Amino acid sequence: MARRVFLHVGAPKTGSTFVQDVLWKNHPRLRRAGILLPGTRSAHDDAMTDLREVSWRDPGATWTWDRMAGEAAGWPGDVIISNEALGGATAAQAERAVSSLEPAEVHILVAGRDLWRTFPSMWQQSIRERRVWRFGTFLHDVEHGRFEAFWELHTANRMLRRWGDLVPPARRHLLTVPGPAAPRDLLWHRFAGVMGIPDGLCELAAPTSNPSLGAAEIEVLRRVNQALGDRYPHRTPYQRVVQHHLVDAVLKQAGNEMRIGVGLDRAGWVGELAERQIAELREYPCHVVGALAELRPAGVRQATTPDELDDGQVLRAAIDTIVGMLGHAESLRRRADQGDDAILSRIRRRAARAVWRRGGEMR
Structure with a gap:
C-alpha cells in the first residue's frame, strides 16, 4: 500500500x-x-x-x-x-x-x-x-x-x-x-x-x-480554426494534425515578438x-x-491584443506561416525519402546475402 x-x-x-x-x-x-x-x-x-x-x-x-x-x-x-x-x-x-x-x-x-x-x-x-x-x-x-x-x-x-x-x-x-x-x-x-x-x-x-504564440500567430490559428469548421474534432485528431504540423512545427518557431x-x-x-x-x-x-x-x-x-491587429499584419503572419509549412513539408519529404532509401538498402543487402548463400549451396 x-x-x-x-x-x-x-x-x-x-x-x-x-x-x-x-x-x-x-x-x-x-x-x-x-x-x-x-x-x-x-x-x-x-x-x-x-x-x-x-x-x-x-x-x-x-x-x-x-x-x-x-x-x-x-x-x-x-x-x-x-x-x-x-x-x-x-x-x-x-x-x-x-x-x-x-x-x-x-x-x-x-x-x-x-x-x-x-x-x-x-x-x-x-x-x-x-x-x-x-x-x-x-x-x-x-x-x-x-x-x-x-x-x-x-x-x-x-x-x-x-x-x-x-x-x-x-x-x-x-x-x-x-x-x-x-x-x-x-x-x-x-x-x-x-x-x-x-x-x-x-x-x-x-x-x-x-x-x-505572438499576437499575429495566435490570430492566424484562430482564423484557421474558424475555417476548419467541424474537421478534426476535439481532441486527439486536432492535436495529431493541427497541433503537430501547424502549431509545434511552424507557429512556435516564429519570432512571436508581439506578445x-x-x-x-x-x-x-x-x-x-x-x-x-x-x-x-x-x-x-x-x-x-x-x-x-x-x-x-x-x-x-500596455500589451497588444490580437483584436487590435489589422488585416495586413495578419496577412504577413499568414504568409510567413505558409512559408514555414512548405519548409516543414520539405523536411517530411526528405525524411520519407531517407526512410525509403534505408529500406531499399536493407532489401538489397538481404538479397545479396541470399544470392551469396544460394551460390555457396550450388557449389
Whole structure:
C-alpha cells in the first residue's frame, strides 16, 4: 500500500509543463528513491479524462482512473499523480478520486498564478484547443459572469474547495507561481519541497517548454480554426494534425515578438479580482508555499491584443506561416525519402546475402 499520494490537480498555465518535464525526465531516479509516477505521462492524461468522464476522451485510451489508483496502491512508498486538468473535476469526481487512493495519506497540490498573466495564457490555450472566440469576447464573458468555467478550471480558490476540503488542512498545499523575474527553478523547488523530493535528486537541465504564440500567430490559428469548421474534432485528431504540423512545427518557431496581454483599461478590474482572491485564500486553512502576494498582478504594462491587429499584419503572419509549412513539408519529404532509401538498402543487402548463400549451396 502506498504511504503517501500527492495529487497535483492544477491549475493549467501555472508551470505544470515544466514541473512534469522534470518529473518524467527523472522518472527512474525517483523510482529508485521510492517515489512512483504510475504508468506514463499520457497515462495520467488518460486517467484524468476517464475520471472526469469528458466527451473528448480518446476511444483508444487504455488507462482508466481505477487502473491508476490500483498501480498506486501496489507501491510501498510515495506516489505522485500530476495532471493540471484534474482540477476541473466535479466535487463528486474529486471525492471518488481521493477515496480510491485511501487509506494512503492523500495530499492535494494546487498552484496559483496571478490573473494578469493567467487571462491571456488561458485564452491562448483555448485557441490551441480549437476555440474561435476573440480575446475581447473571452474577457467580456469572464467579467460579466458568462464563463464560469474559467473560475472553476483556472483558480486555486475553487479547486481547493472541491479537492482540498476532502483532506485535512495539513495535506492541502497551495503553491504560488513566482513572478517573471524569479529564477526558473524556484517553482520546481517549491513542488519538490512539498512532495519530499530531496535536493539534487532530479536534473533540471533543459526541460521542454510550452511557449506562447505572438499576437499575429495566435490570430492566424484562430482564423484557421474558424475555417476548419467541424474537421478534426476535439481532441486527439486536432492535436495529431493541427497541433503537430501547424502549431509545434511552424507557429512556435516564429519570432512571436508581439506578445499579447490584458489592456491597461482592465488593470483596475484585474487588481480587484486579485485582492478578493487573496482575501479568500487567506481565510482558507492550507499550507501556502510561496506568498499570497505573488497572486497580485506583476509587470503591468500596455500589451497588444490580437483584436487590435489589422488585416495586413495578419496577412504577413499568414504568409510567413505558409512559408514555414512548405519548409516543414520539405523536411517530411526528405525524411520519407531517407526512410525509403534505408529500406531499399536493407532489401538489397538481404538479397545479396541470399544470392551469396544460394551460390555457396550450388557449389
